[in-house]
Amino acid sequence: MIKIQLPVSEEEVRKLKIGDEVYLTGKMVTGRDSAHTYLLEKFQEDLAPILENTVIYHCGPVVKKEGDLWSFVAAGPTTSIRDEPYEADVIKNYHLRGVIGKGGMGEKTLKACKDYGAVYFHAVGGVAVVLAKSVKQVLGVYKLEEFGVPEAFWHIDVVDFPVIVTMDSHSNSIHKDVLSFSKSRKEELFKL
Amino acid sequence: MDLTNHFEKLITLTSTQLPSDVEDKLRKQMAMEEEGTPAKASLKTIIQNIEMARKETLPICQDTGALIFYINYPSEKYRESDFREAILKATRIVTGKSLLRPNAVDGISGKNSGDNTGAGSPWFNFYQWDRDYVEVKLLLKGGGSENCGIQYKLPDDTMGAGRNLQGVKKCVIDAVFRAQGEGCAPGIIGVCIGGNRDSGNKIAKEMLFRKLDDINPEPKLAEAETDLYNKLNSLNIGPMGLGGKTTVLGVKIGALHRLPACYFVSISYMCWACRRHTMIIKGEEITYD
Numbered sequence: 001m002i003k004i005q006l007p008v009s010e011e012e013v014r015k016l017k018i019g020d021e022v023y024l025t026g027k028m029v030t031g032r033d034s035a036h037t038y039l040l041e042k043f044q045e046d047l048a049p050i051l052e053n054t055v056i057y058h059c060g061p062v063v064k065k066e067g068d069l070w071s072f073v074a075a076g077p078t079t080s081i082r083d084e085p086y087e088a089d090v091i092k093n094y095h096l097r098g099v100i101g102k103g104g105m106g107e108k109t110l111k112a113c114k115d116y117g118a119v120y121f122h123a124v125g126g127v128a129v130v131l132a133k134s135v136k137q138v139l140g141v142y143k144l145e146e147f148g149v150p151e152a153f154w155h156i157d158v159v160d161f162p163v164i165v166t167m168d169s170h171s172n173s174i175h176k177d178v179l180s181f182s183k184s185r186k187e188e189l190f191k192l
Numbered sequence: 193m194d195l196t197n198h199f200e201k202l203i204t205l206t207s208t209q210l211p212s213d214v215e216d217k218l219r220k221q222m223a224m225e226e227e228g229t230p231a232k233a234s235l236k237t238i239i240q241n242i243e244m245a246r247k248e249t250l251p252i253c254q255d256t257g258a259l260i261f262y263i264n265y266p267s268e269k270y271r272e273s274d275f276r277e278a279i280l281k282a283t284r285i286v287t288g289k290s291l292l293r294p295n296a297v298d299g300i301s302g303k304n305s306g307d308n309t310g311a312g313s314p315w316f317n318f319y320q321w322d323r324d325y326v327e328v329k330l331l332l333k334g335g336g337s338e339n340c341g342i343q344y345k346l347p348d349d350t351m352g353a354g355r356n357l358q359g360v361k362k363c364v365i366d367a368v369f370r371a372q373g374e375g376c377a378p379g380i381i382g383v384c385i386g387g388n389r390d391s392g393n394k395i396a397k398e399m400l401f402r403k404l405d406d407i408n409p410e411p412k413l414a415e416a417e418t419d420l421y422n423k424l425n426s427l428n429i430g431p432m433g434l435g436g437k438t439t440v441l442g443v444k445i446g447a448l449h450r451l452p453a454c455y456f457v458s459i460s461y462m463c464w465a466c467r468r469h470t471m472i473i474k475g476e477e478i479t480y481d
Contacts, residue, residue: 019355021233029421034302062254064290065326073290074254077372079336102381103336103374103433123244125336125376125432126465128254148304149294164230166434174230178435182427189423190352190362 003160006097007053010117013097016165017054018172021161022121027139030059030154031077035146036086044184045094050155051094056119058083058101060150061132072156074128080120088112088173104175106168113169120167122174134161141181195275198471198478199282201330203259205480206469207291210242213404214380214441218242221378221438226388229435234471238464242318249291253465255334256292258306259283259314262329265381267320272330275328276316277300283308284398290366293379295335310438317394323471325474340375342367343393345454355455357416360385360445361423363457368424373433376463381424384458387448394459399444400462401470413445420445441466 004012005156006026011164024044030040059076080087080101083095087105090096091112099105102125108151122129122145135156166174222235245252263275284307288293296310308314344363346355351366353359364383370378381384382399384392408414420443430436441464450456470481 011398019230060254060293062251062256062317064291074251074256074293077470078255078256079339081374094423103372120302122230122243122434124237125373126253126255126334126463127237128252129240129244129248129250132250132254133244147296149308150304164233164434174434176371178429178433181435182369182429185427186365189365189426 006055008097009053013119014117014169016119016168017170018165018168018174020165022163022165023165024055024121025159025161026054027155028055028057030057030061030156032058032151033082035085035143035153036090036153039090039094040086045103046079046084048094049151052094053095053097055100056096057088057096058099061147061154062128063138063154070137070141072138073133075132075135076126076128077123079103080105084109091116091118100163104173108175110167110171110173113167114171117169119165119169121163122166123163124162131161132156187191193267193476195278195473196281196285198473199279200285200331200470202285202328202469202471202480203282204291205247205469206332207256208249208288208466209246209469210252211468214464215242217404217441218378218464221441225431225436225438227300229436230432231330231430231438232435234431235438246258251291253334253463254293256295257332257334257467258295258333258338259308260317260397260454261314262319264321264323266322266324266326270317271274272324275318279316280309281313281438283314323340328471328473330471331397331400331471334376334463334465335340335462337375337379337461340379341393341396342459343389343460344457346457347455354413357412359401360457361416362387364420364459365445367425367459367461368429370425371461372429375383375461376465377429377433378431378438378464380441380462380466381420381443382462383443383445383461384435385437385445385447386450387456387458388451391448392456393460395446395448396458396460399446400460400466401468402444403453404442408445410447413447417445
């Protein structure tokens with residue numbers, strides 16, 4: 001098990017390989033559908049500093065508000081592939097060191113990981129209670145009113161957030177391997 | 193009687209407790225996966241999460257899904273509006289308690305309603321029946337798995353799929369292949385052969401209420417379910433699409449009569465977090481399954 005402190009350097013991220021089990025600790029930001037298009041409308045000055053050298057987490061949490069304090073109740077990953085058209089530019093423009101999500105991403109994001117020094121961390125889909133326990137504090141929220149709870153940017157502080165590297169900065173992808181195997185198996189089954 | 197608090201209980205139960213047949217199946221599959229693989233690690237975390245959600249009454253998954261209700265009721269005692277109003281009220285209360293995520297987004301403005309109510313949310317299916325009790329079934333179906341649903345039209349030349357069970361099987365294999373890990377595998381696959389564009393999808397989804405260990409009363413479909421279960425699990429897509437022996441937990445197939453010109457194969461993909469429960473209202477007595 002590898003421990004990584006966020007924010008993280010490009011050098012450290014480039015050492016990661018597919019299959020590595022990692023615990024992430026530090027500050028990260030959630031962002032999914034609306035968040036990605038918003039980040040590319042123009043360079044968002046207010047969000048850039050909190051995205052620099054950390055990771056964006058594809059997650060639409062269930063949250064709770066007590067007084068002025070927000071907390072995460074349930075917070076598993078959402079399907080990442082929907083952000084495939086945007087992620088490469090988000091990584092490039094905001095100097096992200098990684099993405100957390102589920103289901104993996106495509107060639108464009110894999111190339112961005114190589115070109116700019118980032119990785120794709122896979123979290124287990126649906127294990128929302130386990131993952132929410134790693135979120136120790138909500139530091140702030142952006143675009144809550146406009147995007148709603150699931151699609152807002154939640155700036156969070158996490159401890160030992162468990163993930164697996166499934167796409168690294170050396171063009172390797174577990175998702176590509178599984179796709180390729182299952183494709184040939186599908187073709188065999190079609191012949192039966 | 194005011195049913196609001198009973199619906200609150202049904203929604204809370206469904207969001208926080210996985211049905212026992214699904215949990216049992218996940219445990220069996222976990223035991224089968226090899227130590228040190230992402231498949232084993234994923235299933236272990238899934239089991240841990242199910243236990244924690246149940247113990248602490250927390251949503252199993254943050255995508256608490258679309259609320260889809262199937263309500264069978266005797267018309268001499270109830271009106272649809274009795275259920276509709278109580279369910280809307282219960283939905284708002286349970287959302288306020290952070291046991292449902294606000295999941296209803298306006299189709300035009302993109303604005304989240306904030307309380308899970310809106311046009312078509314929750315989604316109701318009412319059936320008047322001649323029994324003396326009410327049966328309310330609730331399915332909470334997340335967006336990731338819903339995106340993996342698909343409807344085929346046979347014949348399909350690209351797959352070499354004709355209008356027969358062999359062709360139907362190709363559709364199901366293709367759908368699960370396309371889904372990879374995106375629908376939160378291991379999934380449960382609801383299928384409907386025949387019907388029209390909407391009835392096919394509807395029955396495919398209703399198949400998800402069948403217990404995983406039941407046996408289809410139609411022998412040809414029972415055979416197809418077992419055969420597909422084995423074939424799909426040989427794809428090595430595995431839990432979360434990271435490889436492994438467990439790609440699906442079950443395949444459930446229904447059939448409808450069709451028009452001579454139409455042959456649809458409708459497929460509904462459900463994630464491992466197959467959140468479904470049933471409530472029976474018989475006089476003053478209310479039971480949950």
